[in-house]
Amino acid sequence: MYLYYRKKLNKTNIVLLGFPGAGKSTIGKQLANKLQYTFIDTDRYFEEKYRFSIFDFFEQIGEEMFRQLEHQLLNDLLSKKQCVIATGGGTPCFFDNMEQIKRSSISVYIQLSPTSLYHRLQNSKRRRPLTKNLNSEELNRYIFQELSKREIFYKQADFIIKGENFDLNELIKILPI
Numbered sequence: 001m002y003l004y005y006r007k008k009l010n011k012t013n014i015v016l017l018g019f020p021g022a023g024k025s026t027i028g029k030q031l032a033n034k035l036q037y038t039f040i041d042t043d044r045y046f047e048e049k050y051r052f053s054i055f056d057f058f059e060q061i062g063e064e065m066f067r068q069l070e071h072q073l074l075n076d077l078l079s080k081k082q083c084v085i086a087t088g089g090g091t092p093c094f095f096d097n098m099e100q101i102k103r104s105s106i107s108v109y110i111q112l113s114p115t116s117l118y119h120r121l122q123n124s125k126r127r128r129p130l131t132k133n134l135n136s137e138e139l140n141r142y143i144f145q146e147l148s149k150r151e152i153f154y155k156q157a158d159f160i161i162k163g164e165n166f167d168l169n170e171l172i173k174i175l176p177i
């Protein structure tokens, strides 16, 4: 186990995974600040690089191209060092993205219950393309169904932390950095 992390420490990016609404960006900023790492949010990076909001990109060009560009962009980001990278909710679930994350970085899944995610997404002001037209019942169903598919990937993370009562110092304590 020790050797496994020693190997990873050469690169020391920390990659945060989790469903939309899990708080990846908020936690990522706090963590980067505390560790004095660079914070990168893959969605914001995408939007700046392609000069498109994610929402408009899905509407006008589509998810398939988004996933391809997201995959390329992730490759570029993982070659950096000492970054905290907050991924999009779907990022680890396409192509070999999760393998690449695991090979190059320390990964942390921020896990929330479907009920917590539902409340957070209901109260979120951000327009999300995949949930834009869903009523409450449909959103609930979407979270249950999609989370169970995505957790196959998320749960491969090196660490799993509960997002409900998140404590930054607890997270820092468990990270082998």
Ligand code: S3P
Residues within 6 Å of the ligand: 018, 019, 020, 021, 043, 054, 087, 088, 089, 090, 091, 128, 129, 130
């Ligand atoms: C997506 C989540 C979004 C964004 C895109 C697709 C998804 O990121 O990458 O809309 O597949 O769940 P957040 O997790 O930051 O909302």
